[in-house]
Amino acid sequence: MLDTANNIALTFEQQQPPQKRHSILTNLNYALEDIARHATQYKIDTEQRAFCDKLTQLTNRHTFLEHIEEQLTIDDKSIHSALLFIDLDGFKKVNDSFGHSFGDEILIQVAERLKSIVRSNKLNVHSSPNNIEKNLARLGGDEFTIFLHNIVDAEFAVSIAKYVLTELERDFILGNKTIKISASIGIALYPESAGKPVTLVQLADVAMFRAKKDGRGIYKVYSPEMGSQLRRYHYLLEEMRLAITSNNFYLTFQPIIHVDGCIISYFEALVRWQHPIEGVIAPTEFIPIAEESNQILPLGDWILTEACRQMFAWYNAGMKKTKISVNVSVIQLKHRPIHQWVMNTLLSTGLPPSALMLEITESCFLDVSDDIIHELEKLREEGICIAIDDFGTGFSSLSILATLPVDVLKIDRMFVNEATNSIKYKKILKSIIDMAQQLNLKVVAEGIEDIIQLELLKSLGVKHIQGFLISPPESSINIGTKVLTQKSNHLAHNGLGVWQPKPSSIISRVS
Template sequence: MPQATRLLIVDDDPLTRTLIGGTLKTMGFDIAEAGDGLECLALFGSEPVDAVLLDVMMPGMDGFTACAELRKLPQGRHTPILIMTGLDDLESITHAFEAGATDFITKPINFPLLGHRVRYALKASDTTRRFADSERRLHRLAYFDSLTELPNREFFKEHLHYMVSLAAAKGSPLAVLFLDLDGFKRINDTLGHPLGDKVLRAAAERLRQSLRAGTAVGWSDRFREGDALARLGGDEFTVLLSRIERAEDASLAAERIRTALGQALKIGGQELYTTTSIGIAVFPEDGGNADELLRNADLAMYYAKRDGGNTHRRFSGQMAAAVLKRMTLENLLRKAIERGELRLHYQPQFNIGNGTVAGAETLLRWTNPELGMVSPAEFIPLAEDTGLIAPIGEWVLRNACAQARAWRDQGLTLPRVAVNVSAVQFLHKGFPDLVTRILEETGLEPRTLELELTESALMRDADSAALALRTLKDIGVQLAIDDFGTGYSSLSRLKQFPIDRLKIDRSFVRDIETDADDAAIAVAIIAMASSMRLEVVAEGVETPGQLEFLRNRGCHEVQGFLLSRPLPAEQIAALLARPGARRTGGA
């Protein structure tokens, strides 16, 4: 049976309480009574009450004061309060509403209408309560992360704006820490998102406990007022330290947080370890407003991650300058293809036995009107980081194939043209189709094209790499492992790859005459390739002694400045046209 609605009638006149209570009881309400404001507050705090009918003129605490005190109580925030008053002047009514009254009832009371006024107030209050509950839920959805129950980006940014304004007014420092869990993507990809979510919840709880326990910078035993912890999204968290005394306190906080998050996590019967990269920005030195602080702490975190992770870095002006330079370079690189700023050069590869041209490696060159010649060591990693390597790599592949076909149409024979392929390109599912399409468009025979891949690209996902290599081999192209010896491929894996050629990295060739270890590595690569019936090309040959060493050890082909620098297409044509180079009558 549903519980009756309970009303509290507060009046210093017992007869009035009896008349009101009796009337409302006949309408199904449950009645409680109090003779003054203090008794009202005591009764309201000890028993559930759905509505209060409160007289104004009472000894001790009057109705206005009692109403205001009721509204201060958590359970009294939305409870209907009807003030009963014989005062019908506008000032008294205004005073009643200012004290928090829901409605007012004038004396003498119209008893036939009393129940209707109470029911209307209860209904309005219920609507208000539901609206308030919905508002609270919407606020939580808007400002809190559902996975970790931490504040989210919006909450943190609003709070940071407020705290920065306070710090500026007081002339006091504060710090923002930007955290990123190293290797979290690997956990998600290998162990699954459900376990990854558990790792995030565990990390959030460790951060929460660390700050509350005062382990961040040796504070007191509570989370300091004004400080904040938030999850921005993914595996990124932020911490606001609003009460630091000096910038070094932020570094101490970061180090202790890093140590706390580095402890083993036991989740689902597994023991997992995570490390954390942390960026620090201190107000006002590292940013004069909230947006600058958050951006610069993020940038410092990037540098911590670039340094290998599991460390913290504080923002510096040099970081900002480097980012500006990188952004400028990226913007210019995006426009390089359409502006015709990219060029291909080709470094000949020579047969070490008879000196004939055995092939040519395609090398990309970028000359910008503002920057001049830009080193590939500078713009190739940028292209890989930003995803520009895909359109640039396609441009290189298409133009190299078209140039090789053009040489053949001129009656010049180049056994093969080699094109470097990035890991991003190679592991894309559509790459073999792209190679097929370009070969068909340019009319180049597949056997003339050689694709060079690094060990790291092949070992990133060895099973997928083996499948992709077999698909490319079925097309008819040649395959080579570039910079061999610098990666971590195993012989068992290498045997699974349908490779035609290994290229000895220039780092081993450089000191091959004087360094016994480099010489031993080069000899071992040549011997291993011979046993696997693979050809070997040595890169970076710059001295006659290096060339003689490689010839005596059975290396098949060489390339380097001793023999030829990278050349533009027209000079390669002249080289191929020299006496001794094989000529054909065209394709």
């Protein structure tokens, strides 16, 4: 019997040598006690591996859903519950910047903070020998969830969501580094939103997606309207993939002119989507989807190539001093070797670098690496112009302008709109213009829609303007007809086209 007990103990790698001073029966008793203790620990460890996430030791997705199913089956529909879907903001950047081991440590610390929140608010439910918390789980990646059972009303769920947001906004300390992240939270209510665990998770995920879209670091409670928006999102995403390969996109071109003589400085290439069933889909709807899904990469490739191809045709027709401007997103900056990408496109289309301008939204510069800045500097050395678009809406400090490789500031239309009615905004606008002039940067005012705005900008010294007052975006055919067929000494002798706005009363004011 003692040999049998020792063999069993050996399976746990815990065999103890018999003590000579004890009898065989006593040694057998000790061996059985060890086996029982190790068997219990083995059961707990097995549960831990089966029911818990390996990294954070939180309940895993499968166990969490089973637990919710049990709770919702036991209780009737008069008892209200809620599910919080928590997704970290900026976690990918942590992994990219510091490595996955660093990111894993962040996830462990997040789990500990969430455990503390569950305990301090008495939300915990322990239903196993090793005290696995069933109401808190890691769903995968940087996604976590909390189940709030038998709550009084939705406001309680909101209060917990606010608590979670506050706790996750606190600094994370890893060695000598301080990391700041936040979270977006979606809330789905039972039985108002859904009656099944999987559906609750899905709808809370939809609400979280809305929180991400509306600015991050906030919470949203699911509503049916969000579901229709998500379906629209996925529908357009699939249609966009087809449209890229089916040539359903086309470019329009909006002129930017000099206020003296209406000389065309450059054309901004603007993408449009002609859907075979819905007609024209607004860029404000499909561009955000393209950026969030990375479809902006193949779409952006097409835009740059098509814009350069068209400008090469105009260049050969006489517009040798006019540029084409193409918008570049932060996604493209991060995922394309920007210098090589642009130069290869110019080489394939034949367009000289001096005829190209890249417009980058101001907020993009807050999230780009030194390597990307270096790539942009190389493009400028090639003769390509770099413009900051929507200037005035994204910087925490204007001093960064001293290090950015830019040639042009495009003042956001909000400043132009407000400056006509507000003295403070007028002063801000003037300070931006003065600063740009001190830095030898060209200033372009966008979104000009009426004469009052135009006269104000001229009085402040702005020379280059863009907007519907001058011209809406036009097709390449209309531009060719208007610019290339006109009898203009500028085009013939200087390679510069002229764009005469309508009506004629505007011309006299611009000229």
